[in-house]
Amino acid sequence: MRFRLTEDQRALKAGVRELLARRFGREALRAAVAAPGRLDRSLWRELGAAGFFALRLPEADGGVGLGLPEAVLAFEEAGRALLPGPLVATHLAAGTVPGAATGEAVVAAVDGVLAEWLEEADTVLGDASGAVPLRSVDPLTPLHRVPGTAAAGPAGPDAVLLTAAEQLGTATRVCELAVQHARAREQFGRPVGAFQAVQHLCADLLVRAETARAAVYAAAVTADPADIAAARLLADEAAVRGARDCLQVHGGMGFTWDADVHLHVKRAWVRARRGGGVTESEELLAVGLLA
Incomplete structure (x- = not known):
């Protein structure tokens, strides 16, 4: 079996890279490091407008109508650029949490005993009551420890x-x-x-x-x-x-x-x-x- 990216998939990957290079280049990365814990809402909305969060939503529901392979390509580029924010949780919440698909809402999730970006989130998936801030090793990923072992959010x-x-x-x-x-x-x-x-x-x-x-x-x-x-x-x-x-x-x-x-x-x-x-x-x- 031949396994190669299609022309459309290559174009998608290149488009996401170009968007991130323009909106989250090294200067923006360093600015984010200098202001840890703050999410650029304008960038988040621009990601939403570009279809990043709604990539797998059906077109009938206002999404892009693509599949998991295309989402993987987009997230690979996000990882390459060190793009901050609860990207996975917001992407998976598109279609169920109002505003997630368009980037108007930031969705965080409890993942075992940890949660990322709680203070910037408009919606939190899972029980985050009693969450305690942690000193994160990564200045671009604020963390909270959640009491107990309540699994929640995008654990699938x-x-x-x-x-x-x-x-x-x-x-x-x-x-x-x-x-x-x-x-x-x-x-x-x-x-x-x-x-x-x-x-x-x-x-x-x-x-x-x-x-x-x-x-x-x-x-x-x-x-x-x-x-x-x-x-x-x-x-x-x-x-x-x-x-x-x-x-x-x-x-x-x-x-x-x-x-x-x-x-x-x-x-x-x-x-x-x-x-x-x-x-x-x-x-x-x-x-x-x-x-």
């Missing part, structure tokens, strides 16, 4: 896969950043990419990202829970280990606040803690193997 396979797509975006971006730095940075009169140790790091980055891409894209087509679990495991690994290795390629400057690499590391860590992460996906796959 679609949420797991869309998170995997965001992680794939991060894995792709840190691979690009590592290669760019390896080509431009010189040491001992040579680009650092000429050294074998750096070459191995960059090669590992690419292999993990492309392996995760194949799994995430395939899971978007099959929508099989086991495929989604495998895709999430590979995407989490590609994002977390990839961002770490990108730091190593950058050397000391990668750890500085002025570099963007640390933001990818922190976002990958936070996403990896969402529902459907390592333990849950491993258990799901184990049950399937034992059966």
